[in-house]
Amino acid sequence: MNAHDPVAVQSIEHAQAAEEGLVREFVLRNPDYYIDVFARIRRASGAVWPFNLAAALLGPVWAAARGITLLFWLIFFLETLAVVQIGVGAAGNLGAGEQARAERVTKQAQVRAEQAKAAEAAGADNAAGLKSSAAALEKAANTARMRADAAKAKAPVVIGSGIVTLLFARLIAGFLANRMLERRFARWRSNPTLQRGLNHPLALCALAFCIAAYGLSVYRFAAPTPAVWLTAAPSNREWQAALSSGLDSLMGAVSHLGEGFFGGITGAISLVLDVLAYGLTGMPWPVTMAIILALAWQLAGPRVAIFTAAALAYLAVLGFWEKSLETVALLGTSAIICLAIGIPLGIWCGRRPRVYAAVRPVLDFMQTMPAFVYLIPVIALFGIGKPPGVIATLIFGTPPVVRLTALGLQGVPPAIREAAQAYGATRWFLLTRVDLPLAMPSIMAGINQTILMCLSMVVIASLIGAKGLGEDVLNALQYAAVGQGLLAGFAILLCAMIIDRIVQGRTR
Numbered sequence: 001m002n003a004h005d006p007v008a009v010q011s012i013e014h015a016q017a018a019e020e021g022l023v024r025e026f027v028l029r030n031p032d033y034y035i036d037v038f039a040r041i042r043r044a045s046g047a048v049w050p051f052n053l054a055a056a057l058l059g060p061v062w063a064a065a066r067g068i069t070l071l072f073w074l075i076f077f078l079e080t081l082a083v084v085q086i087g088v089g090a091a092g093n094l095g096a097g098e099q100a101r102a103e104r105v106t107k108q109a110q111v112r113a114e115q116a117k118a119a120e121a122a123g124a125d126n127a128a129g130l131k132s133s134a135a136a137l138e139k140a141a142n143t144a145r146m147r148a149d150a151a152k153a154k155a156p157v158v159i160g161s162g163i164v165t166l167l168f169a170r171l172i173a174g175f176l177a178n179r180m181l182e183r184r185f186a187r188w189r190s191n192p193t194l195q196r197g198l199n200h201p202l203a204l205c206a207l208a209f210c211i212a213a214y215g216l217s218v219y220r221f222a223a224p225t226p227a228v229w230l231t232a233a234p235s236n237r238e239w240q241a242a243l244s245s246g247l248d249s250l251m252g253a254v255s256h257l258g259e260g261f262f263g264g265i266t267g268a269i270s271l272v273l274d275v276l277a278y279g280l281t282g283m284p285w286p287v288t289m290a291i292i293l294a295l296a297w298q299l300a301g302p303r304v305a306i307f308t309a310a311a312l313a314y315l316a317v318l319g320f321w322e323k324s325l326e327t328v329a330l331l332g333t334s335a336i337i338c339l340a341i342g343i344p345l346g347i348w349c350g351r352r353p354r355v356y357a358a359v360r361p362v363l364d365f366m367q368t369m370p371a372f373v374y375l376i377p378v379i380a381l382f383g384i385g386k387p388p389g390v391i392a393t394l395i396f397g398t399p400p401v402v403r404l405t406a407l408g409l410q411g412v413p414p415a416i417r418e419a420a421q422a423y424g425a426t427r428w429f430l431l432t433r434v435d436l437p438l439a440m441p442s443i444m445a446g447i448n449q450t451i452l453m454c455l456s457m458v459v460i461a462s463l464i465g466a467k468g469l470g471e472d473v474l475n476a477l478q479y480a481a482v483g484q485g486l487l488a489g490f491a492i493l494l495c496a497m498i499i500d501r502i503v504q505g506r507t508r
Contacts, residue, residue: 026185028197030054037178038185049175056174063173064206067195068180071173076210078169080217085162087218089155102144109137251380262381269333269387276329285321296502304501311494320469320491327458327468328495330386334393334454335499339447342398346405346446347431350439356406363399371396371460379464389461393454400449408442409435448500455496469495 023038024031037050055062055071059079063072116130188194220226255262280288289312297305315324349356374392382388412435420434436443462470469492476485 022189023185026188026196027181034178034181038182041179041182050178051174052177052181053174055177056170059170059173060210061203061207062177065198065200065203066177066181066184067199067202068177068184071176071180072206074176075169075173076213078172079166079210080214082162082166082169083214084217084221085158085165087162087222089158089162091222092152092155093222093224098144098148102141102148105137105141105144109134109141112137251377255381258381265391266382266387269337269390272333272336273329273386273390276332277326280325280329281322285316288325289316292498296498300502300504307501308498311498314494315491318487318491320472320488323467323469323472324491324495327470327492328499330389330393330461330466330468331451331454331458331495331499334390334397334457335451337390337394338397338450338454339401341394342401342446342450343405343443345398346402346443347409347436349402350406350409350435359402363402366395367399371457375460375464384465386461386466388464389457389466392461392464393457396457397450397453400453401443401446404442404446404449405439408439408446411442412438444504447503451496451500451503455492458492 020031020035023035027034037052040050041048052062058065060072060075063069063075112130112134116127116134119127119130184194188196216230220230292312293305293309296308315321345359349359371392374395375388378388378392378395382391416438417430417434420430425434458466458468459470459473462468462474469488472488473485473492475481476488
């Protein structure tokens, strides 16, 4: 483009005028300054850090007024540390703990010295021991006083470090403010609903919040004996006891009313477990091993078959064969049930966003709740043994396959689905021949994660009577048998790897 072309020059001037108008509309206050700063940032070939004096003076209040959340919290935490250092140093309580200890030990030394005098006057045999104890206590008190004096002498250093931290926080605010505001301006241009200008109510709230937080923090750390309401959260043990009693009664009532239903679920799971366990352990071990190797070769190839042979040899030679088959039965039952529930539910969620929005909080709860917590209601409703272990594993292992199946279906390109529909594809054909094949990598990742989740519950389920290799690991933990625990842990790992390699190999 010719720089002397009047049309080109007019076009450039028009673009600059439009840009300046947008900056004025965005910042509202002091627009000329920000027009120049934003232009410098955009024209620079490298990183430039123009200093914003208003941001350096006002700190987090300026960041809140401009809606820059990250800068607000960064400066707030640095300033909180700074004011606490300044307050602790100015209060002169740096050696308060050692001073209190010195006074306490001094009183003990005086009491011990009086006991020594009385024992010496009475001619008791322990007089020398009491004198020695009194001297040791006096020495400890002197040491505590020296430490307290040394801590008090550090007060100017602590105050100085607090001032340096405060200045550092304000310098960060000054140097980061313009670049962060320019990035926010770029986002505002594509999304005009973002805040622009100065938000004065939010700035006042930020100011009040900072004053309260700084004051309470300084009082908490600088006061010799801060108020109890500030150091300990309010609690009501009576409410806790009442809620616990109510939950106990509720679980008891549910268990009693649904005894037949829960018994039916336990029986069905026990039937599947018994069939798998009998099929794996009932046949001669060479036949079972040969079947597993043949499946590995056919479904995943020779490399996986060689790995499977080595893993099975490890299990057999070290005496983990029978318990490994029990673990595989438990793991297989859990995985089968997880996939039988998770894949259809994931398909439904993938095609119905409202259903996924309703199911997502439940999946979050199932994944974030600690695994040990699952065991409490499971034991109350289903008792102990392998079926409750399968149910606890089911709760923990189902969410990944649901999420990844839904994610895979949502990622199918709409153009492909529209083309299939244009050629007259039915809903079933669209699902089985278009959606599922294209979503299969994500679905297989969900299956992999479910298998690993079920594996991680093997040891935890052994706490409620689910036997297998998890029992060996649990015994090793109880008796500190490190070697036994490591060998059993490797056996669990190999079982899961065999299953995962065969399943993933079939997909490839």
